Amino acid sequence: MSAATRSSGGQEPPMAAGVALARMARQVRLGRWGVWVALACGPLALAVAALPSPAAPTAAAPAPSSSTVRTPAAADPSGYAELYLAAWLRSAASDESSAQARLAQAMAPSVALPQPAGAQSVLERAVAVRSAHREGGQWSVTVAAQYADFSVRYFAVPVVADASGGSFAVTGAPGQVAGPTTAKTPESVYGVVLPAKGVLAATVAEFLRTYLTGLGQVDRYLAPGVQLAALSGTSYTDLQVEQASAIEEAAAAETVPADGTKTRVRVQIKAQDKAGAWPLAYELTLTARAGRWEVSAFATASIAGGGGRS
Known part of the structure; x- marks a missing residue:
C-alpha cells in the first residue's frame, strides 16, 4: 500500500474521487443522449430494416412457357x-x-x-x-x-x-x-342479286352518288355513330349502278325488315368525270332501322365512340 493511501486510512484522495464523479456524470449524459437517439431513430431503423438486403440474392424470373414464346417475324427484304x-x-x-x-x-x-449493247428500252x-x-x-x-x-x-x-x-x-x-400465274378467282359470296328498283339498291345508289360527287349531306345515309372521311382530289359528276348483289336474302325483300337486320352488299358502278368513265366497286354493310336502310360500314368508315347521330 502506498504512502498516500496509508495517510488517508484506505480512502481515495479527494482529487481522484472528483475525477471519478465527473466520469460517471459524463456517462449518465451519454446514456441519456443514447436513449433519445434510439427513440428518434426507431421509426427510421424500422423502415431501413424493412428494405431488402442488398446482399440478398434476387429470385430469377420464371422462364416463359413454350406457349407464350414469341419468335420475331423475319424482315422481308x-x-x-x-x-x-x-x-x-x-x-x-x-x-x-x-x-x-x-x-x-x-x-x-x-x-x-450487265453489258448492254445498242439501244435498250x-x-x-x-x-x-x-x-x-x-x-x-x-x-x-x-x-x-x-x-x-x-x-x-x-x-x-x-x-x-x-x-x-x-x-x-x-x-x-x-x-x-417466269412470272406468277393468275390465280383462279373464287366464287363470289354475293349471290343475291338486288332488284334494280328495290329500296336497298336505291339507298346504296343515293349514298354513293352523294359521297362520290360531294353534293348533298352524306350523314343522312349513315347509321348512328358512323363517321366517314370525305374524299379528296375527286370530281365525279354522276354515277350509274351496273350491278348490286348481297349475301343475305333479306336484302332482296321489297320492304325494310325489322330493326337491327344487317346485310352485306357489293355494288359495281360506273363513275363519270371530265376525264371519262371509271368502273369502281364497293362493299358496304347496311343495317335496318326505323323503316329504312342505313350504312353501318363502308371503306374507311369508323365507329365513333359516342356523339353519333340518333
Whole structure:
C-alpha cells in the first residue's frame, strides 16, 4: 500500500474521487443522449430494416412457357431487292462510275454488272411480286421489271438478312424467271342479286352518288355513330349502278325488315368525270332501322365512340 493511501486510512484522495464523479456524470449524459437517439431513430431503423438486403440474392424470373414464346417475324427484304435490281438493270460494266453502277456494286460487290449493247428500252420501275423465306435468313425475291415499251420481265434476286432484320445483302446475280400465274378467282359470296328498283339498291345508289360527287349531306345515309372521311382530289359528276348483289336474302325483300337486320352488299358502278368513265366497286354493310336502310360500314368508315347521330 502506498504512502498516500496509508495517510488517508484506505480512502481515495479527494482529487481522484472528483475525477471519478465527473466520469460517471459524463456517462449518465451519454446514456441519456443514447436513449433519445434510439427513440428518434426507431421509426427510421424500422423502415431501413424493412428494405431488402442488398446482399440478398434476387429470385430469377420464371422462364416463359413454350406457349407464350414469341419468335420475331423475319424482315422481308422485298424493298431491298427492288432497289438493287433497278440499279443493276440501269448500270453497265462499261461505266462503273455511274451512280446506278456504284449503288449496285455497293449492294453486291461480287456480282458482275450487265453489258448492254445498242439501244435498250428504258426501265420504268421494279416491283417485288413474290418473296420466299428459306433457312438461315436466305430469301428469294421475285421482282417485276417494267419497261417503257410496256414489256415486263421477272427476276429472282437472292438476298440474305441478319437475325435482327436490320441488314441485308445480295448474295448472287439475279436470274430471269417466269412470272406468277393468275390465280383462279373464287366464287363470289354475293349471290343475291338486288332488284334494280328495290329500296336497298336505291339507298346504296343515293349514298354513293352523294359521297362520290360531294353534293348533298352524306350523314343522312349513315347509321348512328358512323363517321366517314370525305374524299379528296375527286370530281365525279354522276354515277350509274351496273350491278348490286348481297349475301343475305333479306336484302332482296321489297320492304325494310325489322330493326337491327344487317346485310352485306357489293355494288359495281360506273363513275363519270371530265376525264371519262371509271368502273369502281364497293362493299358496304347496311343495317335496318326505323323503316329504312342505313350504312353501318363502308371503306374507311369508323365507329365513333359516342356523339353519333340518333
